Amino acid sequence: MIKVSGLSKDYGRRPVVDHLDFTAPSGRITGFLGANGAGKSTTLHMIVGLIRPSSGTAHIDGMAYHELLVPPRAVGVLLDQPSVHPRMTAGQHLNVLAVRSGVPRHRVREVLETVGLADAGNKPVSRFSFGMHRRLGLACALLGDPGTLILDEPANGLDPQGIVWLRDLLAKLAEQGRTVLLSSHLLGEVQALAHRVVVLDRGRLVAEDDVPALLDRASARRPVRVASPAIQDLAGELRRLGATVAVTDGRHAVVNGLTAAQIGDAAAVAGIAVHELYAERPDLEAVFMTLTEGAEAPAGRTPPSSVGSL
Numbered sequence: 133m134i135k136v137s138g139l140s141k142d143y144g145r146r147p148v149v150d151h152l153d154f155t156a157p158s159g160r161i162t163g164f165l166g167a168n169g170a171g172k173s174t175t176l177h178m179i180v181g182l183i184r185p186s187s188g189t190a191h192i193d194g195m196a197y198h199e200l201l202v203p204p205r206a207v208g209v210l211l212d213q214p215s216v217h218p219r220m221t222a223g224q225h226l227n228v229l230a231v232r233s234g235v236p237r238h239r240v241r242e243v244l245e246t247v248g249l250a251d252a253g254n255k256p257v258s259r260f261s262f263g264m265h266r267r268l269g270l271a272c273a274l275l276g277d278p279g280t281l282i283l284d285e286p287a288n289g290l291d292p293q294g295i296v297w298l299r300d301l302l303a304k305l306a307e308q309g310r311t312v313l314l315s316s317h318l319l320g321e322v323q324a325l326a327h328r329v330v331v332l333d334r335g336r337l338v339a340e341d342d343v344p345a346l347l348d349r350a351s352a353r354r355p356v357r358v359a360s361p362a363i364q365d366l367a368g369e370l371r372r373l374g375a376t377v378a379v380t381d382g383r384h385a386v387v388n389g390l391t392a393a394q395i396g397d398a399a400a401v402a403g404i405a406v407h408e409l410y411a412e413r414p415d416l417e418a419v420f421m422t423l424t425e426g427a428e429a430p431a432g433r434t435p436p437s438s439v440g441s442l
C-alpha cells in the first residue's frame with residue numbers, strides 16, 4: 133500500500149503539490165490523474181525519494197522509500213525513459229541492473245518475456261522503437277518482482293495492441309496482490325483498467341474514489357429523461373418529491389434532482405405508466421473535466437469545496 137500524507141512541494145513560493153493525502157491500496161490499480169502541470173510527476177518522484185518534499189510524507193508498505201532495504205525488490209518504478217547505453221542490448225542492461233540491485237539473474241529472461249522483448253534481447257537499444265523503450269522501462273520496473281509499481285504514463289508510445297497487452301499485464305499484477313499506482317492522460321484506458329482514481333487539480337486533491345462510485349455519484353446529478361402517457365401527472369408527483377421537472381412535450385420531460393430509480397419508484401407508487409426512462413451515465417473523461425474545470429487558468433488557487441464532489 134502507498135500512503136501519502138500532507139505531501140507538499142514548493143518551488144520558490146509556488147506550491148506545485150499542496151498538502152496531498154491519498155492511499156493506493158494493495159491488490160488494486162489506482163489511476164493518478166490531473167491536467168498537464170497538475171503535479172503528478174512531482175508527487176511520484178517524491179514518493180520514490182527523487183524529489184525532496186517541502187513537507188509531508190509518503191510511505192510504501194509503512195516505510196519511506198529511503199528506509200526500504202532493497203528498494204527495487206519493494207518498488208518497481210517507471211518514471212522517465214530509462215537511460216541505457218545505446219550499444220547495450222536490453223538483456224545486457226537488465227543484467228547490469230540485476231547485479232547492482234541483488235536480483236537473481238534468471239529474472240532477466242523472465243521479465244524480457246513478460247514485456248514481449250524476448251526476441252529483441254540481443255538487439256542494441258539504439259535500434260529500439262519508442263514502444264520498445266517503454267517495454268524496456270517496464271522490464272526494469274518488474275525486475276525485482278516488487279510488490280508495488282509506480283508508473284508514470286506507462287502506455288506512452290505503445291500501439292493499440294501494446295495498450296491491450298499492458299492492460300492485461302497490470303490487471304494480472306494487481307490480482308496477485310500488488311499495489312499499482314499509474315498516471316495517465318488516457319482516461320478511457322484508466323476507466324477500463326483502474327479500480328480507483330486519485331484526481332489532482334493544480335497540486336490539490338479533488339477526488340479519491342473507486343471508479344464505479346465516482347461515476348455513480350456523477351450520474352445521480354445528471355438530468356433524467358422520462359416519457360409517460362400521463363406526463364403532467366408524473367411531473368406533479370416528481371415536483372412533490374422536490375425534483376425540478378421541465379415538460380418538453382405531451383409525453384416527455386427532463387427531470388433534475390432525482391435518480392432514474394427514484395423516478396421509476398415514484399411512478400410505480402402513483403400507478404403512472406412510464407414508457408422511457410433514460411439517465412445519461414457520464415464517462416471518466418466527463419467527470420474529470422468537471423472536477424478540473426478551469427485547470428488551464430493561471431494558478432489562482434481557490435480551494436476545492438469538497439473532495440470528491442462533482
Ligand SMILES: Nc1ncnc2c1ncn2[C@@H]1O[C@H](COP(=O)(O)OP(=O)(O)OP(=O)(O)O)[C@@H](O)[C@H]1O
Nearest residue numbers: 143148149166167168169170171172173174175317
Ligand atoms: N524543478 C522545478 N522548478 C520549478 N517548477 C517546477 C519544477 N519541476 C516541476 N515544476 C512545475 O511544477 C508543476 C507540476 O509539474 P509536474 O511535472 O509534476 O506535472 P504533471 O502533472 O506531471 O504534468 P504532465 O501531465 O504535463 O506530465 C508544473 O507547473 C511544472 O512547471
